[in-house]
Amino acid sequence: MKPDRKTAAGLFVLALLAVLPPIFIWTGNPFYVDLATRLVILAIAATSLNLILGYGGMISFGHAAYVGLGAYAVGIPAYHELYGGFDAIASFSGSFQIPLAVAVCALFALVTGAICLRTKGVYFIMITMAFAQMVYYLFVSIEEYGADDGLVIDVRSELPGINLDRPLQLYYLAFVSLVLAIVIVRTIVNSRFGMVIQGAKGNDTRMKTMGFNTYIYRLTAYVISGAMAGYAGALLGNFTTFISPEMMDWTRSGELMFMVILGGAATTFGPLMGAAAFIVIEEVLSHVTIYWHLPFGLMLILVVLYVRGGIMGLIEGRWGRRR
Numbered sequence: 319m320k321p322d323r324k325t326a327a328g329l330f331v332l333a334l335l336a337v338l339p340p341i342f343i344w345t346g347n348p349f350y351v352d353l354a355t356r357l358v359i360l361a362i363a364a365t366s367l368n369l370i371l372g373y374g375g376m377i378s379f380g381h382a383a384y385v386g387l388g389a390y391a392v393g394i395p396a397y398h399e400l401y402g403g404f405d406a407i408a409s410f411s412g413s414f415q416i417p418l419a420v421a422v423c424a425l426f427a428l429v430t431g432a433i434c435l436r437t438k439g440v441y442f443i444m445i446t447m448a449f450a451q452m453v454y455y456l457f458v459s460i461e462e463y464g465a466d467d468g469l470v471i472d473v474r475s476e477l478p479g480i481n482l483d484r485p486l487q488l489y490y491l492a493f494v495s496l497v498l499a500i501v502i503v504r505t506i507v508n509s510r511f512g513m514v515i516q517g518a519k520g521n522d523t524r525m526k527t528m529g530f531n532t533y534i535y536r537l538t539a540y541v542i543s544g545a546m547a548g549y550a551g552a553l554l555g556n557f558t559t560f561i562s563p564e565m566m567d568w569t570r571s572g573e574l575m576f577m578v579i580l581g582g583a584a585t586t587f588g589p590l591m592g593a594a595a596f597i598v599i600e601e602v603l604s605h606v607t608i609y610w611h612l613p614f615g616l617m618l619i620l621v622v623l624y625v626r627g628g629i630m631g632l633i634e635g636r637w638g639r640r641r
Contacts (some may be wrong), residue, residue: 324630328587331594332497339489351485352557357597358492359553364577364589365499366546371575372583373507374539375519376435379443379571380450384423384544386566387453388551391419393469393561412475412482416552423548424541426453431540435533447568457563468562475556482556492553496590499546504586506542515539516584576618582630591629 335354342350363385370376392415430449437445458466474482482488506512517525518532525532555561564570573596581592599617603610625632 323633323635324582324585324587327630327633328590331587331590335493339486343486348485351489353597353601355485355489355492355557356554357593358489358496359550359557360574360577360597361590361593362492362496362499362550362553363547364574364581364593365496365503366543366550367574368578368583368585368589369503369506369546370536370539370543371578372585372588373512373519374515374536376536376540377443377575378434378446378540378543379568379575380446380448381543381547381574382568382570383450383453383566384427384547385551385554385570385574386457386561386563387423387426388419388548388553389555389558389561389565390457390463390469390551391415391422391548392475392552392555393471394463396471396473396475397463397469412477412480415475416477416549419548419552420545423551424545427541427544428537431537431544435536435540447571450566450568450571454563454566454568457566464562466563468560468564471555471559471561474559475552488553488557492557495549495553500586500590502546506539511535511538576614580618580621580628582628585627585630588628588630595629 335358339351339354342348342354363381366384367378367381370378395415395418430446434442434445434449457463463469474488476482477491480487480491482491507516514525514530514532514535518530518536522532551565554565577592577596578589579592580595581590582588596614599614600610603613607613621628621632627634
């Protein structure tokens with residue numbers, strides 16, 4: 319079966335991301351490998367947000383909190399030197415830190431989601447942002463871990479057979495993780511569970527009338543999304559080797575939302591396309607002006623108003639003002 323335009327475009331971008339980094343290294347341009355690594359990690363976080371925002375209609379304005387918590391789950395154990403000396407467990411630090419990041423974020427999503435999902439609309443948006451800001455100010459106040467000055471990760475996570483100090487190995491770990499994240503989200507949304515989530519987005523009352531406990535379904539999706547974002551945060555912490563509360567500020571959550579909306583919400587490759595566009599536009603405009611957010615915001619407004627479905631809608635040829 320021949321793939322449609324959107325799928326073909328997404329696979330093409332994935333193919334480029336798979337082959338370009340070694341070429342960048344070979345041609346002496348390691349900076350672009352770092353840029354691609356950041357793109358792929360942010361695409362994982364955007365894909366996790368798309369699960370609840372695009373398919374579930376849950377507009378979370380605090381998703382960056384999970385990315386930040388995931389990064390701190392790597393940085394804090396490294397600060398306390400929990401990365402060696404355990405012969406019984408090969409490559410102990412990565413075997414502990416990354417699952418810890420996923421578990422902490424899943425637990426935080428479970429607790430906060432149980433409260434947030436009692437609300438709807440603008441109240442849900444504000445309460446998710448409020449929880450994220452609470453975590454932000456918590457880490458700002460902890461002097462032990464650098465407060466707002468941040469925390470340096472001296473030693474990256476150690477994983478069996480993978481050396482994260484090598485840029486290409488770190489990149490391909492993130493790339494494979496992105497492919498798995500896309501497959502997982504696609505599998506979820508096409509399952510019975512995903513159909514309930516999408517049905518609740520369209521008409522929650524009707525789904526409840528049919529006998530589905532939509533609150534539990536939504537909470538489960540919220541926890542999965544938070545755990546996936548925490549994994550992206552663990553990768554980001556290993557990539558930057560520096561973490562700070564700024565990573566979980568509400569503006570970072572806004573950037574993740576921009577990626578999903580710009581690329582195309584409720585599409586398989588929309589978050590990837592949005593993350594790629596965001597990174598490219600940021601890199602180009604930041605060389606022109608320090609106020610690059612203004613022209614980027616105007617571009618986003620034009621996309622929302624005149625291109626149905628963001629970049630994926632543009633690829634499919636859906637023009638016209640939203641009614």
